[in-house]
Amino acid sequence: MSSTTKTPPPQVDVSKAVGFKAPPQKVLYNSRDLMLYAISIGVKQDELKFLYENEQDFAAFPTYPLVLMLKGDNHGVAVYGGGAGDVPGIPAFDPNKLVHGDQSLEVHRLLPLGGEFELHTTVTGVYDKGKGMVIERTTKMVDPKDPSRPYSSMKGSAFVRGAGGWGGPKGPKQNAYEPPKDKAPDAIHEDKTNDDLAILYRLSGDYNPLHIDPRIAPKVGFKKPILHGLCTYGHAAHAILKTFGSSDPNAFKSITGRFTAPVYPGDTLVTKMWSVPAESKDQQKIIFQVAAKESGQIVINGGCAILAASNKAPQSKL
Numbered sequence: 244m245s246s247t248t249k250t251p252p253p254q255v256d257v258s259k260a261v262g263f264k265a266p267p268q269k270v271l272y273n274s275r276d277l278m279l280y281a282i283s284i285g286v287k288q289d290e291l292k293f294l295y296e297n298e299q300d301f302a303a304f305p306t307y308p309l310v311l312m313l314k315g316d317n318h319g320v321a322v323y324g325g326g327a328g329d330v331p332g333i334p335a336f337d338p339n340k341l342v343h344g345d346q347s348l349e350v351h352r353l354l355p356l357g358g359e360f361e362l363h364t365t366v367t368g369v370y371d372k373g374k375g376m377v378i379e380r381t382t383k384m385v386d387p388k389d390p391s392r393p394y395s396s397m398k399g400s401a402f403v404r405g406a407g408g409w410g411g412p413k414g415p416k417q418n419a420y421e422p423p424k425d426k427a428p429d430a431i432h433e434d435k436t437n438d439d440l441a442i443l444y445r446l447s448g449d450y451n452p453l454h455i456d457p458r459i460a461p462k463v464g465f466k467k468p469i470l471h472g473l474c475t476y477g478h479a480a481h482a483i484l485k486t487f488g489s490s491d492p493n494a495f496k497s498i499t500g501r502f503t504a505p506v507y508p509g510d511t512l513v514t515k516m517w518s519v520p521a522e523s524k525d526q527q528k529i530i531f532q533v534a535a536k537e538s539g540q541i542v543i544n545g546g547c548a549i550l551a552a553s554n555k556a557p558q559s560k561l
């Protein structure tokens with residue numbers, strides 16, 4: 244006879260978890276990794292600089308460092324935000340219940356075309372959201388020979404569904420960027436994704452089975468494997484840089500956004516962009532949202548990117 248028992252809330256010790264510094268994580272990549280990433284975030288042959296190593300201005304797409312946090316082939320398997328019990332004070336949990344929550348990236352220096360680097364990561368927040376637990380990490384990508392000048396800073400959160408209710412802090416409210424009221428987007432970029440996109444994107448290094456294994460996704464409430472959040476995020480970053488930054492990697496300064504609903508491979512990603520006054524005259528500030536056309540759901544909300552100012556008109560102004 245079967246009986247249903249409610250899973251007890253996890254025993255979380257915030258004081259042990261927050262401030263925990265993970266051991267430096269060695270990461271490496273080469274130009275092939277950069278090209279694979281670029282093609283899987285929707286870059287096409289009209290921007291060969293991200294796809295062809297013989298182009299004079301061949302460059303890394305600026306959001307590439309985000310991939311490194313989850314690049315599995317450095318470890319055999321990637322560590323999904325603490326699921327393996329690698330963070331003191333957070334008991335191991337089912338990694339399939341984890342989804343990517345929020346993400347931001349700040350670019351400090353142009354990325355080299357390859358090499359060996361280190362990620363220095365600190366757990367900066369653990370929150371009880373009732374329906375789930377949020378684990379926030381802040382990571383710097385550095386050259387170990389020159390760690391005082393990081394290439395980028397990244398803050399990301401993992402949302403562990405069903406792991407809330409342990410009486411912990413709720414955390415700060417999201418600093419959500421809202422599109423200006425009553426103003427149509429300045430540009431809209433549509434990307435029809437391929438049904439097999441998650442299978443391609445995972446080769447960048449995030450081998451999470453949630454994105455490929457049809458036996459796992461339904462067990463955790465998805466009708467089929469979902470797309471990697473960072474793949475959708477890359478599509479948005481690409482739409483923004485292409486439209487407002489003339490595809491110049493030097494123009495990309497920062498990006499932030501929250502994953503609000505799952506994307507299924509094959510969905511059409513619709514990135515709406517609003518150019519709003521920036522804090523400095525050297526910058527452009529772009530508020531953005533991404534929706535999946537098929538479900539009609541907003542899949543990235545509260546988005547904002549900062550680019551260097553440009554005197555060129557947006558490429559696909561409506």
Ligand SMILES: CCCCCCC[C@@H](O)CC(=O)SCCNC(=O)CCNC(=O)[C@H](O)C(C)(C)COP(=O)(O)OP(=O)(O)OC[C@H]1O[C@@H](n2cnc3c(N)ncnc32)[C@H](O)[C@@H]1OP(=O)(O)O
Nearest residue numbers: 342343344345372374399400401451471472502503504505
């Ligand atoms: C460094 C990080 C590394 C992470 C590793 C990632 C590995 C990858 O392989 C995994 C992935 O790529 S998964 C794919 C991308 N992510 C998704 O698809 C998630 C989509 N979002 C959802 O499903 C829901 O918003 C959901 C489920 C997230 C929340 O929905 P609900 O349960 O309905 O919650 P809601 O009622 O809307 O809000 C409750 C409280 O939670 C906060 N919150 C909501 N969405 C959040 C999110 N996305 N991130 C962080 N916090 C979030 C709300 O603010 C609310 O809290 P409060 O009351 O304090 O405001």
